Amino acid sequence: MNAKLKETILNPLFSVNPITVLVLGICSSLAVTVELKGALVMALSVTIVTALSCLVLSLLRNSIPNRVRIIIQLVVVSMLVILVDQILKAYAYQIDTQLSVYIGLIITNCIVMGRIEAFALANKPIPSFLDGLFNGIGYGMILVILAIVRELFGSGTLLGMRIIPQAFYDAGYVNNGLVILPPMALILIGCIIWIQRGVQKELQED
Amino acid sequence: MNTNSNAYTIVYTSIIVILSAAILAIASQALKPRQDANIKADTISQMMTAAQFKTEGLSNDAIISLYKGAIKESFIIDNKGGKVSDMDKASSEIFSTSKLKAQNSILKRGKADQMKLPVYVFNKDGKDITVIPVYGAGLWGPIWGYLALEPDMKTLAGAFFNHESETPGLGAKIKDDPSFRARFVGKSIDLKAKPAFEIIKGGAGNKSNAIDAITGATMTSRGVGDAIADWLDLYKPYLTKAEE
Numbered sequence: 001m002n003a004k005l006k007e008t009i010l011n012p013l014f015s016v017n018p019i020t021v022l023v024l025g026i027c028s029s030l031a032v033t034v035e036l037k038g039a040l041v042m043a044l045s046v047t048i049v050t051a052l053s054c055l056v057l058s059l060l061r062n063s064i065p066n067r068v069r070i071i072i073q074l075v076v077v078s079m080l081v082i083l084v085d086q087i088l089k090a091y092a093y094q095i096d097t098q099l100s101v102y103i104g105l106i107i108t109n110c111i112v113m114g115r116i117e118a119f120a121l122a123n124k125p126i127p128s129f130l131d132g133l134f135n136g137i138g139y140g141m142i143l144v145i146l147a148i149v150r151e152l153f154g155s156g157t158l159l160g161m162r163i164i165p166q167a168f169y170d171a172g173y174v175n176n177g178l179v180i181l182p183p184m185a186l187i188l189i190g191c192i193i194w195i196q197r198g199v200q201k202e203l204q205e206d
Numbered sequence: 207m208n209t210n211s212n213a214y215t216i217v218y219t220s221i222i223v224i225l226s227a228a229i230l231a232i233a234s235q236a237l238k239p240r241q242d243a244n245i246k247a248d249t250i251s252q253m254m255t256a257a258q259f260k261t262e263g264l265s266n267d268a269i270i271s272l273y274k275g276a277i278k279e280s281f282i283i284d285n286k287g288g289k290v291s292d293m294d295k296a297s298s299e300i301f302s303t304s305k306l307k308a309q310n311s312i313l314k315r316g317k318a319d320q321m322k323l324p325v326y327v328f329n330k331d332g333k334d335i336t337v338i339p340v341y342g343a344g345l346w347g348p349i350w351g352y353l354a355l356e357p358d359m360k361t362l363a364g365a366f367f368n369h370e371s372e373t374p375g376l377g378a379k380i381k382d383d384p385s386f387r388a389r390f391v392g393k394s395i396d397l398k399a400k401p402a403f404e405i406i407k408g409g410a411g412n413k414s415n416a417i418d419a420i421t422g423a424t425m426t427s428r429g430v431g432d433a434i435a436d437w438l439d440l441y442k443p444y445l446t447k448a449e450e
Contacts (some may be wrong), residue, residue, distance in 0.1 A: 031374065065215040072222055079226040083233055090237040093244035101371070182375070 008131050012138035015200060019142040020193045024110040028102050029143055030185040036159050039147030041088070041095050043140025045103060047133060049080045050112050054120040054132030056080075061121045073116050074107070081106045111139055146188050154179035246270075249300055256352035256366040256387075257328045257335045273298055278334060279327040285318045287443030293324070300324075301339070303368075306350055310341040313436070323440055328354075335363050336448070338441050342433025345425040347371040349380065349433060353390070359449040360397075365390035367430060377426030389417040397442050401435035 018024045025046075032042040056076050057064075064072050085103045088096040096103065106112065115135050120128040151157055153176045156164035164173065178184050197203045208214060247269045251261035254273065261269055280293040280300070293299040301324035309321050326337040334357050341350040351367035365387050367380040379386055395402045396415040403415050405427045410416035419427035438445075 063209060063218065065209050065218055067210060068215055068219055072219065075222055075226055079230060082230055086230075086233050086237050086241070089244065090240040093241075093248060097248070101374070 005127065005130070008127055009134050012131070012135040013141065014138075014196075015203065017138045017142065017196075018111045018114075018135055019139055019189065020196050021203065022111075022114070024114060025139055026186075026189070028105060028109060029139075029146060029189065030182040032099055032102050033143055033146040033150055033185055034154065034180055035098075036144065036147040036151050038095060038098055039143045040140075041092065042099060042102065043136070043143045045081075045084045045088070046106055046109060046111065046139055047136025049077065049084060049106050050115060050136040050139075051129055051133040053077045053080050053112060054115055055125055055129040057116050058120040058123060058125040058128035064121075069121070073113060077112055077116075078107050111135055142189070142192065145192065146185055149188055150179050150185065246300065246302070249303055250298070252366045252368055253300075253326060253337045253339075253352040253354075254328070256364045257330055257337050257354040258364045258391075259328075259330065270298055276328045276330065277326065278329045280324065282322045282324055283441075283444050285321055285323065285440045285443065287441075287445075287447045290322060300326075303350060306339055306341045307348060310348075313440070318440060321440065323444075325441075325444065330363075333357055338437070340433040340437040342429050342436060344369050344372050344380075344429040345377055345423075346373070349426065349429050351380075351430070351433070353395075353434065353438075355395075355445075359445050360394045362390045362393050362395065369426070372426050373423070376420070377423040379420050379423060380426060380430055383420075386420060393417060395438060395445075397438070397446060401431070402438040402442070403431070403434045405431035405434075 012018060016022065019026065019029055028042065028046075033039045053073075053076050057073060060072070060076075081104065084106070085096065088099075088103065115132055119131045123131070148158065151159075152163060156162060156169075156175050209218075243266055247266035250273045251264070251269050254261050254269070254276070257276075259272065259276065261272065264272065274295075277295065277298070280295065282290045282293065282301070284290055293301070301322075305322075309323070312318075312321050324339060328335045328337060336355045336359065337352050338355070339350060339352050341348065343349065347370035349367060349369040349372065351365060353365050354363040355361065356363050367387065369378060369381055372378045372380065374382075393403075393416070394414050399415060404410070404413070404417075405419050406413070406416050407419040407424055407427065410418050419431075
């Protein structure tokens with residue numbers, strides 16, 4: 001059991017990371033990683049939604065009629081996503097408008113539905129909750145890495161605070177405009193996948 | 207128990223849906239006051255950004271107190287330019303975006319003479335800056351914004367636009383790209399021309415009452431242009447009167 005639990009926690013972070021290995025949730029990871037603040041909120045939202053929906057659906061797993069199971073999953077996931085959106089609107093309005101459609105689109109994020117179908121419907125509530133939680137963290141981790149690189153080199157700031165000193169700009173340093181654009185996020189994800197496969201040889205395909 | 211029977215499926219699904227709806231309804235009720243305060247502060251910061259006040263990063267309370275300090279007059283007019291009523295300054299009453307939407311649907315029904323049109327006059331560095339709203343349709347949903355006019359009622363001091371669901375990175379630039387609203391500064395409206403202000407695809411050249419459209423967002427740019435032209439038409443009697 002202990003080894004299995006360890007696997008549930010560590011797999012989503014590294015060897016079965018939703019973004020770098022399963023290549024899920026790419027769309028939102030390109031869109032919300034221009035600034036670290038947005039990426040953190042998105043990472044937190046996805047983690048909460050994935051963890052709670054896995055928990056709820058795992059609790060319901062033996063009673064759900066098989067023919068309508070996807071619909072039931074969607075109802076639960078959408079409810080949680082709308083709840084998160086409402087809470088953000090009340091407590092972090094600027095970030096909510098900045099993330100715009102991408103909060104709503106968590107509903108269609110493949111990670112959420114994927115983990116429910118693959119894990120939560122066949123496992124007990126606690127392991128399911130942990131599986132959802134760490135898949136969310138695995139997704140969020142990559143988001144944060146991307147956002148740090150993009151905000152630092154694209155705007156010279158982190159969380160809105162100036163990191164690259166003014167003296168650099170005076171000496172002729174310019175922010176890299178390309179890093180701000182979505183294609184650069186895709187290139188960065190490619191680099192992360194490259195590094196990860198270089199380290200974890202078992203992920204390499206022939 | 208047979209979880210695959212029709213009756214079970216229907217009852218089960220109904221219970222889940224009703225439960226979810228109840229949870230969302232309770233959450234919505236509980237969070238509404240805070241959301242409304244956020245929306246009001248956001249609306250105020252939109253019109254004040256148009257008038258070139260700095261509202262970025264301010265808290266709701268700071269925005270409200272900035273508004274109270276800067277507002278000189280706020281009132282409602284009709285489309286003949288006559289004043290209908292004053293807005294309550296003490297409670298910093300504003301004309302919300304949903305009210306603008308309602309006015310726009312009155313306009314669309316062809317009953318422009320029944321419309322209520324808000325006017326805000328701010329005191330900015332000793333000058334009277336008049337702010338008026340515009341409302342229209344973008345590519346995917348409504349777009350709206352505020353135009354700020356210098357005391358001559360012709361020159362634009364600034365503008366701010368917002369949208370509900372324009373494409374991020376393209377149409378959404380009307381809000382996200384500060385260089386778009388910067389294009390308005392120093393331009394002027396020409397009430398004798400039709401339209402009084404234009405957004406031109408392919409470049410406005412030296413025209414004083416036009417700006418360039420956004421590349422890749424033709425429909426949104428056209429929507430903004432139409433919204434400005436339509437609403438300036440409504441404010442024309444008032445602006446002409448105020449000009450004299």
